[in-house]
Amino acid sequence: MTKQKETKALDTTTEEKIKEAARNVFTQKGYAATRTRDIAEEAGINLALLNYYFRSKEKLFQQIMVEKLQQLFGVIIPIVNNDALTLEKKMELLAENYINLLVKNPELPLFILSEIRTNPDSLKNKIHIQEFLENSSIIRQFSEKRPDVEPIHFIASLLGMTLFPFIAKPILFPNNTNFDALMEERKKLVAVWAKAMLEA
Amino acid sequence: MTKQKETKALDTTTEEKIKEAARNVFTQKGYAATRTRDIAEEAGINLALLNYYFRSKEKLFQQIMVEKLQQLFGVIIPIVNNDALTLEKKMELLAENYINLLVKNPELPLFILSEIRTNPDSLKNKIHIQEFLENSSIIRQFSEKRPDVEPIHFIASLLGMTLFPFIAKPILFPNNTNFDALMEERKKLVAVWAKAMLEA
DNA sequence: AAAATCTTTAATCAAATGATTAAAATTTTT
């Protein structure tokens, strides 16, 4: 197996080709609407290889899902508990880092949320975001700053302003013109609006 | 057909039972993950009746989708072009009306966005939100108030703060405790934050 | 060089699925 992981500079293994194809097709269509033949075609391989390397469509999907969950939530984790950061700075960094991530992977949040909706168990034992947030210092910082407002409201607004444009991109930005520039501009706007929320 | 639409106070027609079941199952699982047998079982009818009344799964789905699109976008339309309303009032009403709608139909935005992702054509010729917004007076109001900021940023933030908590409910509010009360509270918060955004 | 192992292929399969159909039951119309 280690040999398979070694790759030439210009080549990838069949296994990695399949995973890359799975990332593309699963995030575009979702699990149920994706046929194994779609993935094989995208990877340029024979269908049987999918089962040879991953045992089943479901197991391949699970690997992609775990990877995507880590990608999405990995942004939060190093920031919200960093005691060296002010609340304002945390909010600014969350917005900036998420926008950076999603400009490259705009389908990520909708993919995860859709699959959780279709299969609520797919989040179980993988990510405990609420418990994690409850125990993070950012929640304490929100409470100290605004004891009159439930901290989850700030979290929902900050993430809403940051993730929602990507989730609703087909509706809000159907022509895709200038999208990247708008998202770049949005980093500063969300940082300003985050501070304004705290003072309002 | 008119006779079928007439219903007794306590009964609904088979056709309406099927549609109600379709609403439930499609919005929970999405089109591809829903089997016609699921809908028949939820409606308590024989599978053949689905084809008898709707000709196909796809046609049934299209009816539900159009209905849901109207439901989601119907909130915007009477508000954004109402010249009697100030910009602040429009934003407040949008937030309030959307929260009222989504407390009753929390799965609505994610359902629509997911189906658009899986089948990008499903929005074509149905809703032209961007063009509609471009020609609405709210855009002009945003430009007058803040000529330095693209109006779509305000729209994205307002809708993000309003819709996103419902879209991300399984992650942000997994225990569902107090959710309705939080959303009720959120109406006022979003109104305040909307004004703060305009001034920031 | 030969054997062992890994990878790939083409063919095939069982199960599931959306749709169809003939017949029966029910309701409506005459």
Next chain:
DNA sequence: AAAAATTTTAATCATTTGATTAAAGATTTT
């Protein structure tokens, strides 16, 4: 009451799908 129309049922079907398999090819190990 009889005929016609509508609705419902159980059975069935063609197609699709995820998975399996034997065999062949390629690579690695001895």
